[in-house]
Amino acid sequence: MVAQGHAVISLAEGELDFDTPAHIRQAAVAGIMDGHTRYTNVAGTPQLRAAIVRKFARDNVLHYDESEVIAATGAKQILFNALLATINDGDEAIVVAPYWVSYSEMVRIAGGTPVAVTPAAEDGFKLTPDALAAAITPRTRWLMLNSPCNPSGSLYSADELRGLADVLRVHPRVLVMSDDIYEKIVFEGEFCSFAQAAPDMKARTLTINGVSKAYAMTGWRLGYAGGPLWLVKALEMLQSQSTSNPSSVSQAAAIAALDGPQDFLEDWMVRLRWRRDLAVDLLAGAAPLLTMRTPPAAFYLYADCSGTIGMRTPGGNLIESDLDLARYLLEEAGVAVVPGTAFGLAPYLRFAYAVSDDRLRMACAQIVQACRRLSRP
Ligand SMILES: Cc1ncc(COP(=O)(O)O)c(C=O)c1O
Numbered sequence: 001m002v003a004q005g006h007a008v009i010s011l012a013e014g015e016l017d018f019d020t021p022a023h024i025r026q027a028a029v030a031g032i033m034d035g036h037t038r039y040t041n042v043a044g045t046p047q048l049r050a051a052i053v054r055k056f057a058r059d060n061v062l063h064y065d066e067s068e069v070i071a072a073t074g075a076k077q078i079l080f081n082a083l084l085a086t087i088n089d090g091d092e093a094i095v096v097a098p099y100w101v102s103y104s105e106m107v108r109i110a111g112g113t114p115v116a117v118t119p120a121a122e123d124g125f126k127l128t129p130d131a132l133a134a135a136i137t138p139r140t141r142w143l144m145l146n147s148p149c150n151p152s153g154s155l156y157s158a159d160e161l162r163g164l165a166d167v168l169r170v171h172p173r174v175l176v177m178s179d180d181i182y183e184k185i186v187f188e189g190e191f192c193s194f195a196q197a198a199p200d201m202k203a204r205t206l207t208i209n210g211v212s213k214a215y216a217m218t219g220w221r222l223g224y225a226g227g228p229l230w231l232v233k234a235l236e237m238l239q240s241q242s243t244s245n246p247s248s249v250s251q252a253a254a255i256a257a258l259d260g261p262q263d264f265l266e267d268w269m270v271r272l273r274w275r276r277d278l279a280v281d282l283l284a285g286a287a288p289l290l291t292m293r294t295p296p297a298a299f300y301l302y303a304d305c306s307g308t309i310g311m312r313t314p315g316g317n318l319i320e321s322d323l324d325l326a327r328y329l330l331e332e333a334g335v336a337v338v339p340g341t342a343f344g345l346a347p348y349l350r351f352a353y354a355v356s357d358d359r360l361r362m363a364c365a366q367i368v369q370a371c372r373r374l375s376r377p
Contacts, residue, residue: 008336009335074212087142098344112141279364
């Protein structure tokens with residue numbers, strides 16, 4: 001639609017609209033000018049690996065050796081390679097619906113079977129120990145945890161993570177992926193990494209993070225992880241035979257991101273929280289067709305749109321799924337959103353509210369108006 005000249009506001013993108021902070025961009029320029037433009041060690045420069053070790057110790061009380069951390073081309077590459085390195089045909093990975101779209105597909109590509117567990121919305125879409133215990137089989141290889149969660153914005157407390165660890169302790173084959181990429185985007189509550197909550201689980205936890213979300217650096221493609229040496233070595237081997245090191249310039253920038261000032265995050269959180277509240281307020285105008293919780297973290301709203309199913313658009317089309325509703329909102333309201341079907345829980349819509357205040361206001365108003373034009377046959 002954009003290519004055809006239609007004005008579309010996208011609430012579909014999983015990235016902040018803020019600029020990468022100046023000191024990080026300057027570090028990249030300095031990296032280029034100082035000649036950091038060649039291959040580096042596959043797992044990252046010693047300087048970056050040291051910065052990652054410092055970050056985990058400082059923020060998460062997780063103490064890794066430099067050999068136990070790795071930098072990669074985005075957290076995405078680490079998630080993918082970890083599954084590829086460990087999953088045999090038919091192995092299962094537990095994913096918590098709604099989950100990030102790529103989780104289930106990555107498991108499938110690696111030859112495994114994603115096993116989706118769907119916690120209740122009233123539980124904040126959070127996995128409970130009982131539901132976890134019920135999902136584990138002899139083929140379970142991974143529990144894929146994502147807190148704060150894309151798309152639900154849920155945040156697990158340290159106690160909730162300890163409850164999950166209690167279940168996993170008697171299943172030594174199960175590894176845990178703690179995808180902490182939204183760690184810094186928290187408005188209420190306190191972030192805790194899985195192995196921080198349950199230190200005895202560190203030996204079978206891969207703690208994944210990156211600079212994409214915390215520092216508005218999605219385009220730089222730089223993620224990192226800490227985990228047991230055997231797994232980090234396997235990740236390094238896969239990387240060595242496929243993509244080699246992540247960009248040397250991005251590595252120089254990431255050192256500045258991790259070691260540099262973090263105070264700008266306070267201002268970012270104030271602005272994001274304000275947008276979250278604005279979007280929740282404005283979209284309440286579409287209730288009961290759209291209903292949602294106010295999530296404590298990340299920058300997404302996950303709205304139940306079951307109230308629209310069975311309604312008709314002004315053009316006479318029947319809304320049969322969240323895919324239909326997303327298409328209608330794109331065509332009628334000029335707003336792009338992602339249907340919950342992509343995240344394994346429908347009928348829902350995900351709104352990413354990390355866009356400018358004006359665009360957010362306009363997008364919400366257009367969504368509400370479009371919803372009000374739906375009618376029951
Ligand atoms: C839950 C989750 N994990 C990982 C990633 C990937 O991050 P990166 O940009 O570091 O590859 C994303 C990006 O949207 C995400 O939402």
